[in-house]
Amino acid sequence: MRVVITGGSRGIGKALVEKFVKEGHMVCTCSRSEESLKTLWEELGRTDRLMFKGCDVGNRFSAKEFISFCKDRMQEFHVLINNAGILGLRQSIENYPEDVWEEVIRVNLNGVFYITKYAIPFMKDGGVIINLSSGAGKKPAPYWGAYAVSKFGIEGFSLLLAEELKHRDIRVYAFNPGATRTKMRADAYPYEDPNTLKPPEKVADFIIKLVNLRPPSGSIDFYE
């Protein structure tokens, strides 16, 4: 398969890149730091199955360049995983800083729109699009501010997109990985023991199963 994954430098995105590459698939990934992607590529033995580019998904020009980079190298995509995201601040709406609000929505919501919009023409019929959502995008989570609202947006975006791509048999999922041992989770819960959380590799395994099984489009939670 030819797979596009955003935010591949660490956490869930990195685990996904590793699994897909090790299973023999071709992967194009991005993150703001191209340096960390180069390190990952070196860890994977400088494989030619992994292609990477520095990109800010929330910048439409950068997002367009990344997808054009993926298209030049892979022609068509079986799978698109919109994984890149940022946390912002845990703060009440009343006290939420406007600049942080705009940045979180720019990356988590606009970024998914740009990457998906530019990728759709190169998606194979019968393909799969997975948008990383969160429990905070399903039930009101006070003080999760722009992050929660961006993930509510991802839920709606995914349902809408699923309807629009039905005629091409492309399945679209809003996928909630649940609490996972990553930098984002540690930033959100600094006093939590990370060893009590599942590793990102478990989430990557679940996503690979999702891609292979292709259940009907919709909102899906990780389960053991």
Ligand SMILES: NC(=O)c1ccc[n+]([C@@H]2O[C@H](COP(=O)([O-])OP(=O)(O)OC[C@H]3O[C@@H](n4cnc5c(N)ncnc54)[C@H](OP(=O)(O)O)[C@@H]3O)[C@@H](O)[C@H]2O)c1
């Ligand atoms: N971990 C959890 O418990 C949990 C729970 C629910 C949902 N999620 C969701 O799962 C996804 C992955 O989370 P994670 O925990 O693995 O986060 P993470 O460890 O912070 O990794 C985020 C990845 O996204 C990249 N990224 C951030 N902003 C970007 C931008 N503007 N353009 C391109 N890449 C960008 C980061 O690289 P750079 O910093 O180099 O750009 C990094 O590779 C997110 O959408 C998150 O909301 C996670």
